[in-house]
Amino acid sequence: MLATSGVLASGLLLPGRLAAAEGGELPAGAAASAVLDALPGKRPLIKRTFRPPNYETPVAQFRHEFTPNDAFYVRWHMGVPDLRLAEWRLRVAGPAAKSPREFTYTELLRSFRMQEVAAVNQCSGNRRGLFAPHVPGVQWGYGAMGNAVWRGVRLKDVLEEAGIAASALEVGADGADLPTLTGPDFVKSLPLWKALDADTLIAFEMNGELLSRWNGFPARLVVPGWTATYWVKALTELRVLDRPFDGFWMKTAYRVPMNLFGPSSFESQDTDHNSPITAIRVNSLFVDPAPGATLEVGKQHEILGIAWDGGAGVRRVEWSLDGGANWREATLGRDLGRYAWRQWRFQFKPALAGMHTLLARAQSRDGSMQSDVLTPNPAGYHHNVVQRVDYHAA
Amino acid sequence: MLRELATRWLFAGLIGIGPALASAADETGVVLAEGESRDRVLAMCSMCHSLDYIVINSPFLDRTAWEKTVRNMVTVMGAPLTDEDVAVIVNYLAAHYGATSVPVNDP
Numbered sequence: 450m451l452a453t454s455g456v457l458a459s460g461l462l463l464p465g466r467l468a469a470a471e472g473g474e475l476p477a478g479a480a481a482s483a484v485l486d487a488l489p490g491k492r493p494l495i496k497r498t499f500r501p502p503n504y505e506t507p508v509a510q511f512r513h514e515f516t517p518n519d520a521f522y523v524r525w526h527m528g529v530p531d532l533r534l535a536e537w538r539l540r541v542a543g544p545a546a547k548s549p550r551e552f553t554y555t556e557l558l559r560s561f562r563m564q565e566v567a568a569v570n571q572c573s574g575n576r577r578g579l580f581a582p583h584v585p586g587v588q589w590g591y592g593a594m595g596n597a598v599w600r601g602v603r604l605k606d607v608l609e610e611a612g613i614a615a616s617a618l619e620v621g622a623d624g625a626d627l628p629t630l631t632g633p634d635f636v637k638s639l640p641l642w643k644a645l646d647a648d649t650l651i652a653f654e655m656n657g658e659l660l661s662r663w664n665g666f667p668a669r670l671v672v673p674g675w676t677a678t679y680w681v682k683a684l685t686e687l688r689v690l691d692r693p694f695d696g697f698w699m700k701t702a703y704r705v706p707m708n709l710f711g712p713s714s715f716e717s718q719d720t721d722h723n724s725p726i727t728a729i730r731v732n733s734l735f736v737d738p739a740p741g742a743t744l745e746v747g748k749q750h751e752i753l754g755i756a757w758d759g760g761a762g763v764r765r766v767e768w769s770l771d772g773g774a775n776w777r778e779a780t781l782g783r784d785l786g787r788y789a790w791r792q793w794r795f796q797f798k799p800a801l802a803g804m805h806t807l808l809a810r811a812q813s814r815d816g817s818m819q820s821d822v823l824t825p826n827p828a829g830y831h832h833n834v835v836q837r838v839d840y841h842a843a
Numbered sequence: 844m845l846r847e848l849a850t851r852w853l854f855a856g857l858i859g860i861g862p863a864l865a866s867a868a869d870e871t872g873v874v875l876a877e878g879e880s881r882d883r884v885l886a887m888c889s890m891c892h893s894l895d896y897i898v899i900n901s902p903f904l905d906r907t908a909w910e911k912t913v914r915n916m917v918t919v920m921g922a923p924l925t926d927e928d929v930a931v932i933v934n935y936l937a938a939h940y941g942a943t944s945v946p947v948n949d950p
Contacts, residue, residue, distance in 0.1 A: 478901035478940070486868040499870035499893035583903040585912060629891040631921030697919065 473581035473823075479588035490661055492519045497587050501525040502663070505592035511736045511755055514785060514792060515567075516595035518656050523663045524572050524593060526635050526698075530625035530662070530683040537667050539607075539651070543621065543688030547612025554667060557651070560610070561602035566648050568673035568788035569596050569757045570680055573703055573726050576832035584829040591734055596757075596790045599671040601652035604687075605645045613641075613689055618717055620644035621688035621696075622670055622681040633697035637679050638690065639672065640715050648673045648788065651684060673788035674760030675727050676830075678703045693717045699725065705826055728759030731819055732833040733766055733793070733811035743841045744799050752797065754779070756811035757790035766793040769808040773821075773835070779809065799842035810835045873898065876939040884935045887928055891920065901940035909936040 474480070485493040486504070494504035502523050510520040534554050542549035552560070571594035578588035587593075608620065619638040626635055643649060650671040653660060660666045665682030672679040678698070693699075704723040707713070713724035733756035744750050756763045762784070767776040782792030799805065810819045819833045870893035875881055888894060904912065910933045916922040917929065924932070938944070 476899065476901060476903055478897075479899035482873070482895045482898040484868060496868070496895075497899060498895050499873070501892065578899075583900075585900050585904060585908065588899045628920070630923065632919060701919075 473579040473583070475578040475590060476583050476588055479578050488523060488663060490519060491521075491523070491663060492517075494520065494522065495590070495592060497589065501527055502529065503587050503589075505589055506595055508591050508734065508736060508739065510592075511596075511734065512753060514783070515597055515656055518597075518658055518661060518664070521595045521597065521655070521664055522572070522593050524587075524677070525626065525682075527626040527628050532625055532662075532667060532683055534667055537685070539668065539684060540686045541607060541611040541689070542686070543690050545614040545617035545691040546608075546689040547614050550611045552607070554653075557602055557607070557668075558653075561606045563600060564603055564647075564650055565598055565600045566650060566671060566673055566788060567596070567598045567786035568648075568671060569594060569729065569790050570671075570677045571729050571757075573676040573678050573830050574828070577829035579832060580823065580825070580829045582825075584827065586829055594677075596755075596785070597655040598657070599650055599652040600654040600657075601650040601668065601671065603647060604649045604651055604670065605647065607651060608644065608687065608689060611687075611689065614691070616691040617641050617689050618692060619690045619694055621686075621690055621694050622679075622684060623686040623688075624665075624669075624681045624683040625685045626683060635681075635698055636694070636696045637681055638694035638696075638699055638718075639670075639679060640717060643672065643675070643715075646673075674729060676703075676729055678726065702828075704828065705830055709824060709826060710831055726828075726830050729757065730831045730833040731758040731763070731811050731813040731815075731817050732756065733809050733819065733836065735807065735809060735836055735838045738807075738838065738840055740838050741841070743843050746799050746802050746842050749796050749798050752779075752795050752807065754793050754809055755790040756781075756793055758811070758813040758815070758817070760788050761813045761815035761817075762787040763791045764812045764814045766809055766811045768795050768810075770797065770805070772806060773808055776810075799840075802842050804839060804841055807838045807840060808835055870894065878935055878939050880931045880935050883928075884932050887922070887924060887932060891916075891922065897936065897940055902944040903942055904936075904940070905942040906933065906937040909933050909941065 484496050486496040487493045497503040502525055504523040506520050506522045537554055539552045574586055575589050575593040577586050578590055619640055621638045623636045651668050652671045653668055668684045669682040670680050703726050705726050707723050713719050714727045715725045718725045733754055735754045737753040756766045766779040768779050769776050779793040779795040812818045819835050821835055823834050873894045875894055913929050913932050917924050
């Protein structure tokens with residue numbers, strides 16, 4: 450914590466370093482407002498908003514295969530619950546639950562087999578701040594994401610204990626967070642097929658430790674491959690539903706124009722013109738060097754990055770020194786699981802002094818590639834434009 | 844959250860870093876631009892969220908976009924604001940955090 454105060458003392462981040470990236474730059478106000486700040490139990494993260502707390506992970510932390518828990522980003526719509534394990538209950542009910550149940554923490558641990566899954570958790574709005582033109586919302590840079598091993602019980606097993614009626618269509622999930630005034634409670638739903646997926650968990654741990662309050666203590670949904678809006682934190686209630694859930698955070702928020710990003714995978718929530726955001730799009734990110742770094746001419750440099758998608762797995766990552774005219778294949782790191790990100794590396798020697806640009810692009814095993822240009826959409830989702838990192842060779 | 848902030852203040856005191864330093868990293872350090880009705884805007888908006896929400900969403904929203912945002916706070920989020928309150932907030936935001944405003948350095 451003393452080290453923390455030292456970082457606080459260092460004050461403002463350099464906006465140029467945060468903003469100097471491909472495509473757009475953060476709004477000037479967002480760059481100016483970003484400070485490194487440590488929430489209790491966290492190392493200094495990039496503060497986007499204080500209340501509710503929205504803090505992103507500095508890209509340098511992504512050099513780890515799994516993101517350290519104290520560096521993992523924080524995103525809340527409302528006040529952060531402060532739950533006590535002894536009082537916490539998980540209710541499983543709803544019109545399509547045959548025998549509603551309530552579980553204590555201990556009962557869940559005793560009644561169901563523990564499972565693990567390695568998965569990227571990425572905010573739907575990651576990189577929203579880089580949209581051009583800008584769209585309103587939390588102005589995230591690259592760090593509203595992380596990779597972790599999640600441990601808990603299968604959602605499927607718990608739902609089946611409460612009996613799933615033939616009429617079941619969706620599964621609603623509510624956490625203990627509450628709106629400040631009379632606004633809509635943050636409640637999400639999943640299509641039944643995704644709720645019953647063997648990799649969809651009610652997790653109690655990440656990276657071998659209990660979830661922190663910031664990341665959903667004591668239990669959160671883990672919905673591998675889908676954006677983090679579905680990964681409901683401080684989970685308290687599941688509802689097996691026989692009709693589409695019509696709460697604000699499903700029917701109005703977290704939506705993308707119909708077919709703009711491919712066919713819907715959540716048909717019961719579709720309207721004539723839009724559908725819920727669901728699977729993460731294939732993407733990649735340079736971790737080292739940071740944008741604007743100086744690389745020595747004639748010296749061999751190792752470049753490090755990460756690539757991920759919605760669960761098909763990364764097929765290849767390519768890099769270019771000449772603005773995308775020629776591409777070479779990067780070396781992929783260990784396969785940590787199809788929902789996890791994958792490190793990639795390549796070596797090169799800068800030949801000419803001056804400002805240059807590195808590009809990298811990932812391809813998924815489902816054949817999809819990163820975008821060359823931004824796909825505008827009202828809420829600023831799915832930014833997976835090929836990244837361009839400027840460096841200075843000297 | 845208030846208790847959280849209080850805890851951080853207390854902690855800052857215990858390890859001997861000054862209040863000025865601690866305040867640089869909590870929401871009281873977010874200072875909005877001087878201007879007509881600033882204190883009233885500040886009081887209304889900060890009922891529910893820190894004021895950095897305004898700063899980060901600038902300067903790219905025009906008056907129409909700010910009006911839509913503030914109306915949403917009332918109709919969707921339940922902010923207890925009258926039409927006059929909304930007008931005061933929108934006027935302030937359009938003038939100081941609008942698409943044509945000079946970027947405000949905060950804090």
